[in-house]
Amino acid sequence: MDELSIRSGDDVVRVRQQARVAAASCGLSLVDQTKLVTAASELARNTLVYGGGGTATIEIVKSDTGRSGVKIDFADNGPGIPDMELALTDGWSSGSGLGLGLSGARRLVDEFKVASEPGTGTTVVVIKWSR
Amino acid sequence: MDRVPIAKIGPTLFVSIQIDLEDESVVQLQEDLADQLTATGASGVIIDISAVEIVDSFIGRMLTMIGSISRLFDAETVIVGMRPAVAITLTELGLSLRGVRTALNAEKGLALLNGTA
Amino acid sequence: MDAYGGQGRMAVYLRDHHDKIVGRWAELVLAVVGGRLSLDEIRHELDDLYALLLRVMTQQDEHAMGELRATLDELSRSRARAGFTPSQTALGVFSVKDAVYELVADTADLVHEYLAFTRMVDDLGLRTFESYSAAREQIIADQSAAMMELSTPVVRLWEGVLAVPLVGTLDSARTQLVMEKLLETLVATGSEQAVIDITGVPTVDTEVAQHLLKTVNAARLLGAQCTICGIRPQVAQTIVSLGIEFGDIATKATLADALALALSNAGLKVVPA
Numbered sequence: 043m044d045e046l047s048i049r050s051g052d053d054v055v056r057v058r059q060q061a062r063v064a065a066a067s068c069g070l071s072l073v074d075q076t077k078l079v080t081a082a083s084e085l086a087r088n089t090l091v092y093g094g095g096g097t098a099t100i101e102i103v104k105s106d107t108g109r110s111g112v113k114i115d116f117a118d119n120g121p122g123i124p125d126m127e128l129a130l131t132d133g134w135s136s137g138s139g140l141g142l143g144l145s146g147a148r149r150l151v152d153e154f155k156v157a158s159e160p161g162t163g164t165t166v167v168v169i170k171w172s173r
Numbered sequence: 174m175d176r177v178p179i180a181k182i183g184p185t186l187f188v189s190i191q192i193d194l195e196d197e198s199v200v201q202l203q204e205d206l207a208d209q210l211t212a213t214g215a216s217g218v219i220i221d222i223s224a225v226e227i228v229d230s231f232i233g234r235m236l237t238m239i240g241s242i243s244r245l246f247d248a249e250t251v252i253v254g255m256r257p258a259v260a261i262t263l264t265e266l267g268l269s270l271r272g273v274r275t276a277l278n279a280e281k282g283l284a285l286l287n288g289t290a
Numbered sequence: 291m292d293a294y295g296g297q298g299r300m301a302v303y304l305r306d307h308h309d310k311i312v313g314r315w316a317e318l319v320l321a322v323v324g325g326r327l328s329l330d331e332i333r334h335e336l337d338d339l340y341a342l343l344l345r346v347m348t349q350q351d352e353h354a355m356g357e358l359r360a361t362l363d364e365l366s367r368s369r370a371r372a373g374f375t376p377s378q379t380a381l382g383v384f385s386v387k388d389a390v391y392e393l394v395a396d397t398a399d400l401v402h403e404y405l406a407f408t409r410m411v412d413d414l415g416l417r418t419f420e421s422y423s424a425a426r427e428q429i430i431a432d433q434s435a436a437m438m439e440l441s442t443p444v445v446r447l448w449e450g451v452l453a454v455p456l457v458g459t460l461d462s463a464r465t466q467l468v469m470e471k472l473l474e475t476l477v478a479t480g481s482e483q484a485v486i487d488i489t490g491v492p493t494v495d496t497e498v499a500q501h502l503l504k505t506v507n508a509a510r511l512l513g514a515q516c517t518i519c520g521i522r523p524q525v526a527q528t529i530v531s532l533g534i535e536f537g538d539i540a541t542k543a544t545l546a547d548a549l550a551l552a553l554s555n556a557g558l559k560v561v562p563a
Contacts, residue, residue: 051195051196051197052195054195054196055193055194055195058193058227059193062226072258073257073258073261073262073466073470075258076226076227076256076258076259076261076262077261077262077265079226079227080227080228080229080262080266083227083229083231084229084230084231087196087229087231107424143229143230146230146265146266146267146268149265149266149267150262150265150266173435251513253513255511255512255513256477257469257470257473257474257476257477257508257512259511260469260473260508260509260511260512261466261469261470261473261508263508263511264469264504264507264508264511265504269507269510269511270511274513275510275511275512275513276482276513277476277477277480277482277512277513277514278480281480281482281513282513285513
């Protein structure tokens with residue numbers, strides 16, 4: 043289990059690298075590794091840009107059926123997401139700029155949970171399993 | 174911050190992204206390209222991303238913007254060497270990179286720019 | 291599962307009568323497996339199991355239960371590999387109850403303990419059944435994956451022109467596979483044209499259309515052009531009535547037409563000899 047602090051652009055790169063290492067060690071296929079790391083990049087950037095900085099915790103997990111996977115927990119104490127439904131729609135792919143990349147990241151992973159309290163902060167937990 | 178070098182060969186600007194770039198460097202690349210386009214009057218830009226393992230929405234948007242900026246200077250941009258895993262991920266993300274042309278490699282990219290493709 | 295602890299009295303009894311019980315157990319298992327394993331092999335396996343059972347029953351350490359589960363799972367797997375039915379494996383486990391009963395029947399004061407013991411053994415026997423199921427499911431999943439791999443060929447029609455004949459339903463799993471194979475082959479062969487033949491796709495609804503569009507978009511990102519062909523008349527009607535738009539993706543009725551278009555895109559022309 044690795045807790046990384048996200049305070050700068052360099053940290054986003056570091057999160058990508060660590061996510062890649064974890065994904066490879068779990069035996070995820072190349073495409074799945076790419077998807078996970080890309081999702082991690084999106085979410086790490088969200089944490090930095092919208093959350094005012096935060097943390098990413100990467101760990102290897104095991105499912106009930108014995109598969110391994112990578113779980114990443116993003117947390118910040120930022121302003122939170124005011125309109126969750128809007129944030130989860132595909133607004134950003136039309137370049138509206140509103141997009142928080144959440145909907146895209148969700149499509150790249152197997153499990154996705156987001157919790158946000160306006161004024162308190164946001165957590166996003168994602169899991170990608172090996173096949 | 175790592176600055177991506179831009180090479181000029183004839184009327185074409187060449188950019189090869191070799192490392193995992195952080196956001197600042199990508200923005201800097203955009204600025205540097207705009208500068209170079211005005212300074213040299215280049216008519217084409219080839220961006221080689223064959224060494225790039227991750228293209229997320231930010232980088233994707235930057236690439237599209239580079240295409241738009243180039244067009245303002247009457248130059249065509251071609252992104253070459255995209256890895257299959259990256260293409261699949263971008264498609265899943267819903268990014269189609271409209272506004273930039275793509276080719277399998279720099280050679281084909283040049284052929285595209287020269288209208289000989 | 292921690293309800294298996296606290297069987298101290300029974301554990302003592304089992305330990306005291308170790309040889310007799312395990313010996314009898316081995317005989318019973320031998321009868322179930324029909325002589326395909328030797329008495330010694332069986333005894334060896336049962337000695338290990340017996341020791342683990344005692345550890346669990348006396349709650350000696352927290353790893354005992356995990357080890358017992360793992361040992362049973364491995365037993366189930368090896369028996370399955372050897373061709374035994376899951377019933378045979380489970381019956382083998384259950385027969386320890388008979389072995390113990392034969393001795394305990396005369397000892398009236400262990401009735402409660404015996405009951406708790408049998409419940410535990412029942413659970414463990416059922417567990418071997420479940421392991422067997424899980425193993426079979428894994429084999430089926432592996433075979434499905436292998437079949438899907440085989441039924442998704444990407445062929446080289448001509449220099450620079452690939453063909454993807456799709457046969458069967460195009461679900462999201464298949465789409466992923468198609469995208470991966472097509473893109474990798476485009477790069478490997480340096481091809482810039484791909485013809486996707488959907489003659490063998492039974493139904494094209496909005497979902498399938500989306501999968502097709504995804505595949506075409508992914509190929510485009512690499513700099514390749516796709517032509518879709520093999521749209522049957524009924525399929526064409528469905529597509530139109532569903533309002534599916536293929537936008538600027540070229541579509542042709544036949545593979546021949548699609549090939550001609552792909553060749554023309556590649557700057558080639560077919561002329562009579």
